[in-house]
Amino acid sequence: MDPLAEAGMRDLVPAVIGILVSRGADFAAAEDAVQDALVEALQTWPADPPRDRRGWLVTVAWRKFLDSVRAEDSRSRREERVAAYETAEDDAAGHVATADDTLELYFLCAHPDLSPSSAVALTLRAVGGLTTKQIAEAYMVPEATMGQRISRAKRTLAGRRLNRPGDLRSVLATLYLVFNEGHSGDIDLVAEAIRLTRRLRTMTADAEVSGLLALMLLHHARRASRFDEDDRLIALADQDRTRWDTSLIAEGVGILQAALARDELGEYQAQAAIAALHADARGVEDTDWVQIVEWYDELLGLKDTAVIRLNRAVAVGEADGAAAGLAELRSLDDSLPRYFAVEAHLRERAGETERAAALYARAAERAGSLAERDHLNRQAARVRAARRRPGERG
Template identity: 65%
Template sequence: MDELLLRSLVPGVLGILVRRGADFAAAEDAVQDALVEAVRVRPAGQPRDPKGRLVTVAWRRFLDAARSDAARRRREDLVDEEPAPGPVSAVDDTLRLYFLCAHPSLTPSSAVALTLRAVGGLTTRQIARAYLVPEATMALGVPPAEGWGRISRAKRTVSGVRFDRPGDVATVLRVLYLVFNEGYSGDVDLAAEAVRLTRQLAAVIDHPEVAGLLALMLLHHARRPARTAPDGSLVPLAEQDRGLWDTGAIAEGVGILQAALARDRLGEFQAQAAVAALHADAPTAEETDWVQIVEWYDELVRLTGSPAARLNARGC
């Protein structure tokens, strides 16, 4: 199966295993094993139900692990019988997984790593390469690297967490913004991955700040081709070749932002996106609408009290 398709199916498959009674850590391990198997054994054609196939393989992996672990005998009533083959549930568990990965007990770095693995479907090796750290450090931890690896520690923290209260959307968005700002190292482009994951989140939750963050990412990402010189050095915004900017991404970002602002529930990501949109709309740096940009920075100061926003407002 196509790797991008496999990664897009991860949240749904993981959510199904958790709803069947598997704890998060065991379910996540089983899904990763199923992904490896799907890549290793490539069928001649695309399966009619790729998600159902992944669920079947992952559930069997979970059952095998549970049955072989004497400490998990208490799950015997759960694993006695495998569910009969058939269409998988259409329930979308993506949002539930986002909130789990952004659990307040996790450090920001652990939340980012867990989101990339559980929701993004990236392997530990891909995440480690993106962070420019050894795979063992990311997976299991090498002292004194925070005692344990980010992923192992995060999974242990959220195992058994119940969702009896609504999650914090702001925390989820902060995690996604951290992913976006991690950079472009490794064989997975984390900025592009953050855009993909935020699109996915926007598809399952109707919230103006989710739209605001997606717009902000698109507007920043649109300028990426002009951000660096051939020698790799950063090019200041005023000196960038605006002909290299992605006008399609700019138009999409502006459209999403306008729809979000029309709902009159302003948040910090919408305000940041408005600043980015004004920069993207200006044909040259000299023609930038600095008056409006200062007004938006004033809104950011009001919303967040951020010293950085206050400094930017003064520097305009």
């Protein structure tokens, strides 16, 4: 099936789940039935596409749901339950899923009782319309492992109806987790996160939804420049900015400006503002670090975390000099991820090359990925090589 057609089919999933739930199915059973219907659609639609795709999915998913009810009950109870569901179907025959139905699915999948990994997996299944196999491949884990994760999540939500307000902040955090996975392949989680956030933005006027979408677009615009032809990580300062996607940057900035104009500042808008300042600079030397520090101050007022303070120390070091950045760094715990990488950068800027090289190597030992480890080891080697050159500080 054409990728665009398949993506369009996945867009129908939340509405179809919402219709089944409105007829009396619980979330877990409805989601299972819709997934089974999707598998059948993938097999039959390329040769015989229906005129009403959503109607087809509703009909087939409801039939599969009723089949599961018949299979799991004893005959004495089966007829009563099936009759009740068929009555519900008659009562809901005219139901058309609304944006609110889909929004409630976002809320349910980001339920506080779920672990972040389970919330992400369930969101990709129920809201994104992906199969367990597709999600497993995107996360590079066995299909059985992902299936167990999704099953546990659905058991946690067993019996819960879509009848209580959800936490939009949890939904946004879940979507940001999907985005930050960043894997590419048949299912690109970055693109999927952007797609789902775009859809969410059509359902709610919350400024932070726009802020998150702007943040995603601005980061995604730099994607082509983050790795070289040998798949080696390239730091922001060394990226070829001519490879940045200017159309995504323009869209992200436009969305951000509209959100900021509403004067409802949130953490995603502040992060997007920092990303926009990086995107606006033609070269690293043109970056407005003073304004970036100001935005980090705004961000700390909204969400004071050690990671944000670590990133702010980098900005302070660029705006006010390495000594000022190191002074900010001293207030933080060196067990923080990237602490030694940040200290190495600031020590190098201060001219302490020998110490910087040792810190880059130490940071590499704690790197969270092979690409990051390779990058930090290359930084250590670069600084050591520079120290050995005639005329360089030794």
